[in-house]
Amino acid sequence: MFVCLCKAVTDHDIHSAVEGGVSSFEELQDHTDVSTSCGQCACEARSVFDEKIALEASKHASYNAPSIVLQSS
Ligand code: FES
Numbered sequence: 186m187f188v189c190l191c192k193a194v195t196d197h198d199i200h201s202a203v204e205g206g207v208s209s210f211e212e213l214q215d216h217t218d219v220s221t222s223c224g225q226c227a228c229e230a231r232s233v234f235d236e237k238i239a240l241e242a243s244k245h246a247s248y249n250a251p252s253i254v255l256q257s258s
Pocket residue numbers: 188189190191192219220221222223224225226227
């Protein structure tokens with residue numbers, strides 16, 4: 186779906202940017218131009234961005250989960 190009509194930025198564009206390493210909203214704006222014109226999309230764009238950042242963080246957190254400790258008898 187389109188998040189930013191002025192710059193034709195979709196939620197997929199925002200997700201791809203985060204997957205490509207974008208880690209701040211300002212960086213996202215530099216990368217996609219989202220919310221750089223009228224600004225009406227700022228709230229939705231930040232919401233989509235924050236949700237994707239949280240999702241990516243949770244994926245990485247699972248990599249650092251404690252390993253199972255086996256006890257010898
Ligand atoms: S709708 Fe995004 S800047 Fe206008």
